[in-house]
Amino acid sequence: MAIVDTPKSIDNSDAAITLKITDAGGGIGDIRLYLNGSAVMLDSARGVKVVSSNQNEIQKTYHLKLSSGVNSIRAIAFNADNTMQSTDAVQEITAAFKAIGKPSLYALVIGINDYKNPKLQLTYAVADATLFASTLKKGAAPLFEKVEVKTLSSKEETTRGNILKELKAMHTLNPDDLFVFYVASHGTVDDGEYFLITSNVGSTRTERLKTDAIGQSAFKELVGNIPATKKLIIIDTCNAGALGESIQVAMLTRGMSEDAAMKILSRAVGSTILSASTSVQEALEGYQGHGLFTYVLSEGLKGKADKGNTGYVKTTELADYVDNEVPILAEKIFKKAQYPTISISGQAFPIGKVKQNTK
CATH class of the missing domain: 2.60.40.10 (Immunoglobulins)
Known part of the structure; x- marks a missing residue:
């Protein structure tokens, strides 16, 4: 080469x-x-x-x-x-050209509660996506020329075809822009590949997942072709457990772990990835009307992740905050640890402006 x-x-x-x-x-x-x-x-x-x-x-x-x-x-x-x-x-x-204005932030935020297969129904995915979108908008507004957050939450908006179409639309971004992808849904590893379960999924058999869900390779290629050099990917998925016997089996026996899948994806696209795979108990019970991971993430974005009290929240600080806080709260509330997967690749960058603590 x-x-x-x-x-x-x-x-x-x-x-x-x-x-x-x-x-x-x-x-x-x-x-x-x-x-x-x-x-x-x-x-x-x-x-x-x-x-x-x-x-x-x-x-x-x-x-x-x-x-x-x-x-x-x-x-x-x-x-x-x-x-x-x-x-x-x-x-x-x-x-050697003059950059015009500040960069812009573009976000695609997805929350999927309703699926073709009713056994996959989730309670907090849409509320989580809505919370993340509003928190991101508020924090990012002072930093960027333009903040465009597109939220997809209806059954029609969250099909495989529509999500792929929206990701393709991001291929017109500029190198200095920021791209944020957030999804709250189901995820599983099957036959060595990570799959994001979209609203059109009925059967969770391997061959059906390959045609109906979004596989890691398709996702990697679409995100990897977005020209923005600063990317943050957040994947908050419930691993379904008892809700779908085949998904549970997939998590236990087929191929690599979600942890490994996320690390490979992070290196491939050169971006920071924060991901959580929650148990069914946590997904159903929630915390403060939300999934625990997204609740902690949003608190971090609102300013709790600004450890150095600089008035800005950087992607690396957000990653550290989520990494530290999620296991503590999970242990306290659900009496069992939940460890998010944090994969940092590419550049660290500010994602939000927050009030400095004047104490």
């Missing part, structure tokens, strides 16, 4: 990045481009044709939007079955 025929400096925001990829015998699979630590291009290039005089080489050109100033570009390629990756190819490009 090498970055070739790519300038070191440009006078606008659009750069053409050309990659030379050599097939060492295992074929060519996914190609990823990272801008300043965050994935901005994930190309599932399986079966890509060799268009070079050297039969083992291909060249591909990608068009990226850059930030004003110095941009670090990192490219990696995988073999055909995505089990091995190349060494990184790295290049810095200086973009």
Whole structure:
């Protein structure tokens, strides 16, 4: 893997990045481009044709939007079955243009209570999504040029097809923008892949999940192709347990844990991921009219995560607060520990402005 025929400096925001990829015998699979630590291009290039005089080489050109100033570009390629990756190819490009105004924040916030399969019904997912959306809006407003929070909560809005469509719509963002994804729903790991259960899911059999739910690879590709270099992903899922025998079995016996799935996803898209997998008891009983994880998350966003009393809440501080507080409250209220999964990748950035404590 090498970055070739790519300038070191440009006078606008659009750069053409050309990659030379050599097939060492295992074929060519996914190609990823990272801008300043965050994935901005994930190309599932399986079966890509060799268009070079050297039969083992291909060249591909990608068009990226850059930030004003110095941009670090990192490219990696995988073999055909995505089990091995190349060494990184790295290049810095200086973009000499004047940035206009402050960045904007775009959020897609999803809460799913109602499913095609009535056994999957949840109590607090919509209330949690609504709480998170309003808390985020309030905290983010002073920091950004524009704050656009789109909330999806009805059965029609939260189907697999509609959620994928809304994620695709985020592919027009700029590198300096922030993207926040939040979902409260069911999640499971089946056949080695994490699945987000959408409202259209009826059967939870493996083959049906692959067509009806959102698999990790589809989610990874859609989020990885959002050009924003600052991304925060929050996944608050109930693992269903006794509500669905097949989901319970999946959690116990099939493939990797949700923990491992989230860490892999975080590295792939270069973003911070906060996730919680709650038990059925916690999902049904809730805390203060909400799921425990989202309640703690929102308290952190309102200012409790601002440990240094700077007047700002950074993604890393929010992660620390959630990591510390959720197990303490879970032990106190439900008499059992709940440990969120925190995977920090890419850049830390302020997500909200809060009142400083003047004590």
